[in-house]
Amino acid sequence: xxxxxxxxxxxxxxxxxxxxxxxxxxxxxxxxxxxxxxxxxxxxxxxxxxxxxxxxxxxxxxxxxxxxxxxxxxxxxxxxxxxxxxxxxxxxxxxxxxxxxxxxxxxxxxxxxxxxxxxxxxxxxxxxxxxxxxxxxxxxxxxxxxxxxxxxxxxxxxxxxxxxxxxxxxxxxxxxxxxxxxxxxxxxxxxxxxxxxxxxxxxxxxxxxxxxxxxxxxx
Ligand SMILES: [Zn+2]
Numbered sequence: 200x201x202x203x204x205x206x207x208x209x210x211x212x213x214x215x216x217x218x219x220x221x222x223x224x225x226x227x228x229x230x231x232x233x234x235x236x237x238x239x240x241x242x243x244x245x246x247x248x249x250x251x252x253x254x255x256x257x258x259x260x261x262x263x264x265x266x267x268x269x270x271x272x273x274x275x276x277x278x279x280x281x282x283x284x285x286x287x288x289x290x291x292x293x294x295x296x297x298x299x300x301x302x303x304x305x306x307x308x309x310x311x312x313x314x315x316x317x318x319x320x321x322x323x324x325x326x327x328x329x330x331x332x333x334x335x336x337x338x339x340x341x342x343x344x345x346x347x348x349x350x351x352x353x354x355x356x357x358x359x360x361x362x363x364x365x366x367x368x369x370x371x372x373x374x375x376x377x378x379x380x381x382x383x384x385x386x387x388x389x390x391x392x393x394x395x396x397x398x399x400x401x402x403x404x405x406x407x408x409x410x411x412x413x414x415x416x417x418x
Contacts, residue, residue: 200404203411204385205350206271206304206330206377210234216385217411219304221271224256230263237268237304239292242275242285250284254291261299267415269296270304271330277308286313293321302326302414311338318345326414330377333362336369343373348414350375353383355391367395371406372413 204211204218210232211218222229222238230236238260240253260266272292274285296303305327307314311334318327323346332339332349339349349369354362366374376388393400412418 200401201408202385202389202404203375203407204378205328205348205375205411206237206352206379207385208380209378211385213385218385219267221304222260224253227256227260230260230265235265235267236263237270237302238266239268239270239272239304240288241271241306242273242280242288243278245280245284245288247284250288254288254295257292258295261295261301266301267417268302268304268328269293269299270302270328271306272303273306273308274310274313275306275308276310289317293317297322297325300325302328305329306331307334311342315341315345318342318347328375328414331362331379332365333360334365335361336365339365339369343369348373348375348410350377351392352377352379352388353381355388355395356383363395366392371396371403372410375407375410375414 202216204216207218208221210220218234220234220236222236238257269292272289307329328348328350330350331352333354351362351366354360376392378385389400393403
């Protein structure tokens with residue numbers, strides 16, 4: 200039974216891991232690697248003079264079969280990129296996801312109310328995956344009600360974190376796990392998540408495989 204790593208920046212050779220490798224527009228070489236991908240422009244790297252060209256690349260490769268999602272894309276109030284530009288770039292990628300019927304992998308820092316507003320207006324049959332979810336339970340439940348998935352990573356090793364609290368209480372069919380760029384293996388993250396939820400790691404693996412199949416309509 201496979202592990203699913205829903206968001207990572209480095210390819211793993213582990214034969215038991217199915218991964219969604221993040222590819223930035225300037226990293227098209229990664230599209231040769233034998234795995235699934237998400238392709239998108241991250242809010243940290245939005246530059247006034249290059250973002251339109253970067254989105255052209257996202258648009259072009261979005262039709263590749265193994266590109267399962269657009270992203271990571273989103274909003275981040277902790278970086279020095281004007282919010283209006285971030286929103287414009289996010290809206291473009293939301294549009295690409297909706298026209299290609301692909302999921303979105305979302306990076307969201309201190310912008311959950313904006314994201315909820317976008318979600319209310321968007322096509323809710325397109326799944327959104329909030330990667331590195333680390334907000335409160337009320338926000339988690341509002342997103343879940345709108346057909347979103349939440350993905351958790353190394354914050355699960357920090358017991359006072361919101362992620363640690365939230366993953367205990369949300370429905371199992373809304374959860375993904377990820378390594379992102381942390382130096383922790385996906386196996387360790389599964390172990391920790393199973394421990395927190397007090398279930399057998401195999402039950403968690405099976406549930407997340409189901410979630411993956413449902414989210415991407417892949418069996
Ligand atoms: Zn990432």
